[in-house]
Amino acid sequence: MLALGALFIAYHLAAMLLKSAPPALHDPLWPLFETYGDGLRMTARFGVFARYTPHTSVAVYGVEADGRRHLLSHSSPARRGAADERITKIQRKFLQEETRELFGQAYLAYFCRTARERGLELQRTELELERELGDAGSEVVLSASCPRSRE
Numbered sequence: 661m662l663a664l665g666a667l668f669i670a671y672h673l674a675a676m677l678l679k680s681a682p683p684a685l686h687d688p689l690w691p692l693f694e695t696y697g698d699g700l701r702m703t704a705r706f707g708v709f710a711r712y713t714p715h716t717s718v719a720v721y722g723v724e725a726d727g728r729r730h731l732l733s734h735s736s737p738a739r740r741g742a743a744d745e746r747i748t749k750i751q752r753k754f755l756q757e758e759t760r761e762l763f764g765q766a767y768l769a770y771f772c773r774t775a776r777e778r779g780l781e782l783q784r785t786e787l788e789l790e791r792e793l794g795d796a797g798s799e800v801v802l803s804a805s806c807p808r809s810r811e
């Protein structure tokens with residue numbers, strides 16, 4: 661059993677190192693790791709070690725048809741607990757426009773679904789950048805319509 665665990669660790673380490681290797685090394689060997697690395701996303705880094713930017717927080721709001729807004733998620737260090745650390749780091753990646761374009765709509769759709777499970781009937785969800793420490797205001801950078809429930 662110990663040998664199997666050591667083999668798995670060696671395989672994972674090789675996949676992580678190969679993922680960022682130069683194409684001359686990566687391309688011929690990657691088929692051996694493709695299912696593990698790309699299919700299961702075991703070599704994805706998700707920006708967990710990204711630099712912290714203290715001046716802007718990322719918030720997700722749900723908006724009902726009458727205009728009431730509900731805070732669904734927030735990346736501010738003051739508002740999170742230890743259990744929220746990973747989601748906060750992922751959410752802070754939305755400060756980058758490329759990340760918003762790639763994953764933003766799917767991320768907001770997730771909040772549409774979970775809000776409905778909590779009894780909220782939202783018209784849309786919004787990703788908002790909230791400026792801190794004297795910077796001017798907040799800005800909605802992405803919005804997604806929530807499908808109406810089929811009751």
